[in-house]
Amino acid sequence: xxxxxxxxxxxxxxxxxxxxxxxxxxxxxxxxxxxxxxxxxxxxxxxxxxxxxxxxxxxxxxxxxxxxxxxxxxxxxxxxxxxxxxxxxxxxxxxxxxxxxxxxxxxxxxxxxxxxxxxxxxxxxxxxxxxxxxxxxxxxxxxxxxxxxxxxxxxxxxxxxxxxxxx
Amino acid sequence: xxxxxxxxxxxxxxxxxxxxxxxxxxxxxxxxxxxxxxxxxxxxxxxxxxxxxxxxxxxxxxxxxxxxxxxxxxxxxxxxxxxxxxxxxxxxxxxxxxxxxxxxxxx
Numbered sequence: 001x002x003x004x005x006x007x008x009x010x011x012x013x014x015x016x017x018x019x020x021x022x023x024x025x026x027x028x029x030x031x032x033x034x035x036x037x038x039x040x041x042x043x044x045x046x047x048x049x050x051x052x053x054x055x056x057x058x059x060x061x062x063x064x065x066x067x068x069x070x071x072x073x074x075x076x077x078x079x080x081x082x083x084x085x086x087x088x089x090x091x092x093x094x095x096x097x098x099x100x101x102x103x104x105x106x107x108x109x110x111x112x113x114x115x116x117x118x119x120x121x122x123x124x125x126x127x128x129x130x131x132x133x134x135x136x137x138x139x140x141x142x143x144x145x146x147x148x149x150x151x152x153x154x155x156x157x158x159x160x161x162x163x164x165x166x167x
Numbered sequence: 168x169x170x171x172x173x174x175x176x177x178x179x180x181x182x183x184x185x186x187x188x189x190x191x192x193x194x195x196x197x198x199x200x201x202x203x204x205x206x207x208x209x210x211x212x213x214x215x216x217x218x219x220x221x222x223x224x225x226x227x228x229x230x231x232x233x234x235x236x237x238x239x240x241x242x243x244x245x246x247x248x249x250x251x252x253x254x255x256x257x258x259x260x261x262x263x264x265x266x267x268x269x270x271x272x273x274x
Contacts, residue, residue: 016181023208026205032201035201053215102194103187107184114180119223126221137230156246161252164256
């Protein structure tokens with residue numbers, strides 16, 4: 001094991017701790033604005049995880065789209081709907097217990113599947129710049145999903161404007 | 168040893184954790200925006216797992232995981248925009264976005 005491995009391990013655990021902590025804080029905070037800001041921490045951590053997974057292009061896209069655009073949208077929505085503080089304590093206790101049980105059950109099943117499945121792991125992990133190859137793939141093999149995604153985005157944006165417009 | 172050598176399993180477990188935290192939030196929140204925020208966390212957990220597959224799994228479709236993650240991001244952006252627009256217009260009509268108070272269709 002080299003010094004680089006130890007560095008990657010430290011980086012992974014610090015980022016993973018920040019992400020899980022941010023996610024838990026987001027779920028349990030009552031104030032919606034704070035909740036959204038905790039989510040920013042978790043989503044920024046995902047960008048750092050992409051860097052560790054040698055997905056350079058996706059890391060930048062994650063920061064641009066999630067931490068930039070989507071979170072701004074969410075904060076706008078929170079501030080345009082005032083007096084909607086999430087009274088989690090007022091939510092029925094049975095609902096919270098049910099939610100926790102569902103999440104724990106699905107988590108346990110997923111973990112069991114992950115740890116018992118014989119993954120076909122490659123000898124040398126992918127470790128090269130991906131932007132160029134992603135671009136080529138999107139314009140060749142995955143050109144149809146790419147076009148459908150652009151169509152979906154256009155339709156979504158027009159739909160959002162029409163729905164949110166004041167009469 | 169297995170804890171220091173970061174591999175596929177570490178990322179899979181992290182993604183699963185994020186997904187489950189998001190699922191708890193989506194099911195236990197009563198604020199519609201809070202539910203959307205939790206769903207974003209769930210989508211990101213799945214994305215982490217997909218990108219980890221792209222790095223570690225031996226497959227003829229190189230980088231398919233990363234492309235899947237990109238398409239999920241696109242759909243998530245559209246979903247967030249439309250969802251927030253719906254929430255805003257519901258707030259204008261009913262002055263609330265607590266999901267258990269929006270029950271016009273309840274028999």
